[in-house]
Amino acid sequence: xxxxxxxxxxxxxxxxxxxxxxxxxxxxxxxxxxxxxxxxxxxxxxxxxxxxxxxxxxxxxxxxxxxxxxxxxxxxxxxxxxxxxxxxxxxxxxxxxxxxxxxxxxxxxxxxxxxxxxxxxxxxxxxxxxxxxxxxxxxxxxxxxxxxxxxxxxxxxxxxxxxxxxxxxxxxxxxxxxxxxxxxxxxxxxxxxxxxxxxxxxxxxxxxxxxxxxxxxxxxxxxxxxxxxxxxxxxxxxxxxxxxxxxxxxxxxxxxxxxxxxxxxxxxxxxxxxxxxxxxxxxxxxxxxxxxxxxxxxxxxxxxxxxxxxxxxxxxxxxxxxxxxxxxxxxxxxxxxxxxxxxxxxxxxxxxxxxxxxxxxxxxxxxxxxxxxxxxxxxxxxxxxxxxxxxxxxxxxxxxxxxxxxxxxxxxxxxxxxxxxxxxxxxxxxxxxxxxxxxxxxxxxxxxxxxxxxxxxxxxxxxxxxxxxxxxxxxxxxxxxxx
Numbered sequence: 442x443x444x445x446x447x448x449x450x451x452x453x454x455x456x457x458x459x460x461x462x463x464x465x466x467x468x469x470x471x472x473x474x475x476x477x478x479x480x481x482x483x484x485x486x487x488x489x490x491x492x493x494x495x496x497x498x499x500x501x502x503x504x505x506x507x508x509x510x511x512x513x514x515x516x517x518x519x520x521x522x523x524x525x526x527x528x529x530x531x532x533x534x535x536x537x538x539x540x541x542x543x544x545x546x547x548x549x550x551x552x553x554x555x556x557x558x559x560x561x562x563x564x565x566x567x568x569x570x571x572x573x574x575x576x577x578x579x580x581x582x583x584x585x586x587x588x589x590x591x592x593x594x595x596x597x598x599x600x601x602x603x604x605x606x607x608x609x610x611x612x613x614x615x616x617x618x619x620x621x622x623x624x625x626x627x628x629x630x631x632x633x634x635x636x637x638x639x640x641x642x643x644x645x646x647x648x649x650x651x652x653x654x655x656x657x658x659x660x661x662x663x664x665x666x667x668x669x670x671x672x673x674x675x676x677x678x679x680x681x682x683x684x685x686x687x688x689x690x691x692x693x694x695x696x697x698x699x700x701x702x703x704x705x706x707x708x709x710x711x712x713x714x715x716x717x718x719x720x721x722x723x724x725x726x727x728x729x730x731x732x733x734x735x736x737x738x739x740x741x742x743x744x745x746x747x748x749x750x751x752x753x754x755x756x757x758x759x760x761x762x763x764x765x766x767x768x769x770x771x772x773x774x775x776x777x778x779x780x781x782x783x784x785x786x787x788x789x790x791x792x793x794x795x796x797x798x799x800x801x802x803x804x805x806x807x808x809x810x811x812x813x814x815x816x817x818x819x820x821x822x823x824x825x826x827x828x829x830x831x832x833x834x835x836x837x838x839x840x841x842x843x844x845x846x847x848x849x850x851x852x853x854x855x856x857x858x859x860x861x862x863x864x865x866x867x868x869x870x871x872x873x874x875x876x877x878x879x880x881x882x883x884x885x886x887x888x889x890x891x892x893x894x895x896x897x898x899x900x901x902x903x904x905x906x907x908x909x910x911x912x913x914x915x916x917x918x919x920x921x922x923x924x
Contacts, residue, residue, distance in 0.1 A: 462512025511554030534788025544641015561596030591621030616866025623891020638673030696730030718882025757800030
């Protein structure tokens, strides 16, 4: 089946003339049509636009032209602006919003010839770890429809895992591409902060948000990152650095690579199957010739409280703009302030309101120094932990999540238990470093286990090298849900 191909396998077949972009796109649209009622991975499916773009890709190829992603069907998380296509951030407060422009990362995909299949479901404004917080309904995990796909990029992860798209864009603020990749048994990469332009990403927490990529193998991640990475003058946090040849880094060789294993990651309460799978993966790296070293990241235990002060504080400021005046539905109440209150009260969901209130409190007079300023100081200590570690090792291995996918509704009433799902992914986001999640096993119920590979800032090539080498001798990334 065409939908069983990886992105890079499809690239090769398209270039060899064995398949057409229209055939490839139609196969994925058929798959979406068949599975979408059960999964709800998409908020908008742009079928007509996709087929038009695919036909255009075939014409370009017939004329002897080529580009990196020509004719490749992808999905886009619905927090990334796409001109003329609904962009809701999973929130009722942006219902019907049609952006007048396309964000840089998405435009780079289009310029490279990619075909957009549609916009994927997300926790509202990317706030959540399960995609249960969407204002438009829950996305289901393709491995078990009673379980969550993770979040906030759960729609993108589910779409790639279920073979509804060859790859996808997501966003990662505290783990939101890595955690759903682990839950859905697919691969994802969060680039270093500043590697990919945030222009067109509707902000949640501006010092943390980063656009990431989903694929079925490290080669797919390298292909996508090669297209979207690079400096953008429209984003002041975008770094003006050369973009490496990520595909060239996929040598399959990790002999002598120094791999660090933090002693802090094997915590009480971790699901035994997760620990077993991670330890087996570490043994596999050792068998490939890697140099395994125990390291310590002593301040990462504070990652959860630090994140849940800084991220809500930035969300409080960023979401102030959604008031019903400029865009989205307006719940008019005659006067200005009652209209603001009614619009925000009815438009925002419970989790967004919770984080706005937390952030506003942390930034308020008398509490700024005690909470927000102190959190920023501890964030610096976390970053320094990673800096010291990367002086001794090249890559850090850890679990992506402490458990496999939990059941829908299981943690909805306990925000703290939900937040703990991201306990291993938050520190890397706070430090601004590169991180990937790849499948490395299954639990007793057959649910995927994810392994996190972390690299120094802007050292995505080494992360991808380690992931690719592991995948050359294991087959976990080739497993697909039985849908």
